[in-house]
C-alpha cells in the first residue's frame with residue numbers, strides 16, 4: 001500500500017481553511033444557503049472557474065461537509081455523464097428516510113462537455129431539484145447553453161506566497177524539512193497550481209532532496225509531464241487518459257519513454273504489467289512506422305495506445321504514485337538550451353505557417369529530413385522562418401551541414417534584398433513618370449491657343465528623357481522587358497502597365 005497522497009491528506013476540510021479565495025467562497029455559501037432556505041436560487045447551477053489546483057474541488061467537498069450534502073461526482077469526459085446526472089437531478093432533495101444526505105451534483109471538467117451534450121445538460125439544469133456545481137479551467141469553453149443557466153464563481157490563480165505558506169504548513173505537520181531554495185523552486189514552477197506544488201513536495205521529500213533539481217527542471221508553465229502521467233495512472237477511463245496528455249510539450253517518443261519507465265511503479269501484478277507493455281510496444285511500432293514512412297498521422301494511434309492502452313491495463317497501486325523521470329534515454333541529458341532551441345523553432349513554425357503546436361512538431365520532423373538531404377530547399381526555409389544559426393544547427397543536427405545551409409540562406413537573403421531594392425527603384429521611376437505625365441496633361445489643358453507646340457515639347461522631352469534613363473538602368477538589371485520598347489509613348493505605357 002502506497003503512502004497517502006498529500007494532496008488528499010492535507011486537503012482543507014472546511015471552507016474557512018481554503019486559502020485566498022474569500023470572494024469565491026462567499027458566493028458559494030450564499031448560493032447554497034439559498035437552496036437550504038427552501039427557495040432554490042435563480043441559477044440552479046454554479047460554474048467554479050479558474051486555474052488548476054486553485055481550490056475548486058476542495059470547495060465542493062468542504063461545502064458538502066459543512067452543509068451536510070453527499071457529493072455525486074461526475075466527470076464530463078465520461079460517456080455516461082448525462083444518464084448519471086439525469087438519475088440524480090431529480091432525486092429527493094430532503095434527507096430521505098434512510099438518513100442519507102441530500103445530494104449535491106459535482107460535474108468536473110465542464111469545459112470538456114461537447115456542445116450537443118451541453119444542450120441536454122442545460123435542460124437537466126432547468127429540472128434540477130438538487131444543487132449542481134461544475135468546475136472548469138476555461139470558462140469560455142463550457143458550452144454556451146450551460147453558461148446561460150449557471151452562475152459563475154471565479155477562482156484566482158494562487159500566488160507563490162500562498163503556495164509557500166501551504167507547503168510550509170504541510171512540512172510542519174509531516175515533521176520534515178527541505179532547503180529553502182527547493183521550496184521556492186517548487187512554488188515558482190507550480191505556476192499557481194497548489195496541487196502540483198504539493199505533489200512535487202511529496203516527490204522531493206520521499207525521493208530525497210538530491211534529485212529535486214532534476215525533477216523540478218521538467219516543470220514549466222506548460223502542463224507538466226508529471227501531472228499528465230499522474231492522471232493517466234489514476235484513471236481507468238480511456239478518454240480521460242487520452243485527454244491527459246493534451247498540452248504536454250513533448251514528442252510522442254519522449255512521452256513513451258516516460259510512460260514505459262513508470263509502468264512498474266504503478267502496476268504490481270505481472271499480467272497487468274505485461275498488458276501495459278503490450279500497449280507500449282504497439283505504440284512503439286506505430287512510432288517507428290511513422291518515422292520510416294513519414295506518415296505522422298500514425299502518431300495519434302501511438303499516443304492512444306500509450307495513454308488509454310496503458311491506463312486500462314489492470315489494477316493499479318493505491319495511494320501516492322511517485323513518477324520518475326526516465327533514466328535510460330538522452331532526454332535527461334538533453335540540455336536546457338536544446339529544449340529552448342526546439343521551442344523557439346516550433347514557435348516560428350506555428351507563427352509563419354499558421355499551425356497548431358502538434359502540427360508544428362510534425363513539421364519540425366519534415367524539416368529535419370529536408371535539412372539533412374536538401375540544403376537548397378533548407379536554405380529557403382531558413383529565410384522564410386527567419387531562423388538563426390543556432391536554430392539551423394539544431395534542425396540540421398550537424399555543424400558542417402548547418403554551415404552550408406546557412407551560407408546558402410545568406411545568398412538568398414542578399415538576392416532578395418537586391419530584388420527589393422530594384423523593385424523600390426522601379427516604383428520610384430514609375431512615380432516620376434506619372435508626375436511628368438500629369439504635368440504634360442496639365443500643360444496641354446492650360447496652354448493658350450497661341451502657345452507654340454515647340455515650347456510644350458521642350459519641357460516634356462527633357463523630363464521624359466530623364467525618366468527613360470531611369471527605366472533603362474533598372475531594365476539593365478533585368479527588371480524591365482526591353483523588347484517592348486517601341487518609342488517614347490509606348491515604353492512609358494508599357495512600363496506603367498507593368499507596374
Ligand SMILES: Nc1ncnc2c1ncn2[C@@H]1O[C@H](COP(=O)(O)OP(=O)(O)OP(=O)(O)O)[C@@H](O)[C@H]1O
Pocket residue numbers: 006007008010011012017018019020021050051052053054055056057058059135136137158166194195198
Ligand atoms: N485555495 C486553496 N487553499 C488550500 N488548499 C488548496 C487550495 N487550492 C488547492 N489546494 C490544495 O491543492 C489540492 C488540489 O486542489 P483542488 O482539487 O481543489 O484543485 P482544483 O481547483 O479543483 O483543480 P483542478 O481544476 O485541477 O481540478 C487540494 O488537495 C488542496 O490541498
